[in-house]
Amino acid sequence: MKLVSYVTTQCGCPSGCLGALVEGRVYSLDSVAHTMRQLLDGGDETMAAARKAAEHPGNDTLIGELSEVTLLPPVSEPRKLFALAGNYASHIRESRRVKAVSIGEPKRSTPRVFLKPPSTTLIGPKAPIKISRLAQFIDYEVELAVVIGRRGKYLKAEDAHEYVAGYTILNDISERRLRIREREESTEWDRFFDWLNGKWMDSFAPMGPCLVTADELGDPQALGIGLRLNGETMQDDNTANMIWGVADLIEYISSLLTLEPGDVISMGTPGGVGFARTPPRALQPGDLVEAEIAGIGVLANPVEADEN
16 A cells, blocks of 8 residues: 645645545545654554555545645654664665665664654655755765654564554755864764754655555565666666665664654665765755665655755
């Protein structure tokens, strides 16, 4: 099942109405739940009702063709938005920051998990990525994002997939050379926070176009993943090449805190990002970024200057 959050003149919910994407058309699931968060909070019973409605859509619930509907991030109000730094050896090597860990040796290190503020970073398909006034080098990062469907803590990897509602695409936009103020000197901590704060700017987490339920997508560690910039392929890889897989990350994060329905975990990006290219390629106003993952679709966003 493919689920979307959308807005229309009739949809009064700021976090978007809930819909099913069926053969290129969006159908309302308002009879089941008004929003994605309500659906996920409702658990297995509500999800089963949504699946039944999606299997037998009626003209009375038709919202329109997908191309005609304004989509929001599938989970427009996640309780927590996690992201992962350095989960593909190809990206770690091109970053030249730390020694690369291979796929077969994940226990040599631990996942590097951080948070992005969801209420201001998340945008939906076709919404513009804003180039901040502080911009020095804005970059793209296509990532598989996991949507949590059940509350849990201290989970084991072998049980982790029972807690996954589905998957979507997230583009972890990043300011690579952030300098808010000039410093007389910079320590390692300063450079770390420059990197971290560069993940937090408005519009820096495009998400979409839909949430594909876990039963439909199948194995999350066997998906083609890539990104195009103005039609040119910049990233092209497979989620099989993650160092830490979905189950590993759920086990790791749930050992720190409670995972809740609607939480999102973005699984890191493969190599091919703009700052590592020769010559480097930063995002510019007028660009079009298309992130794609097999079985989910294409998340396309234009790039604009922030006029605020």
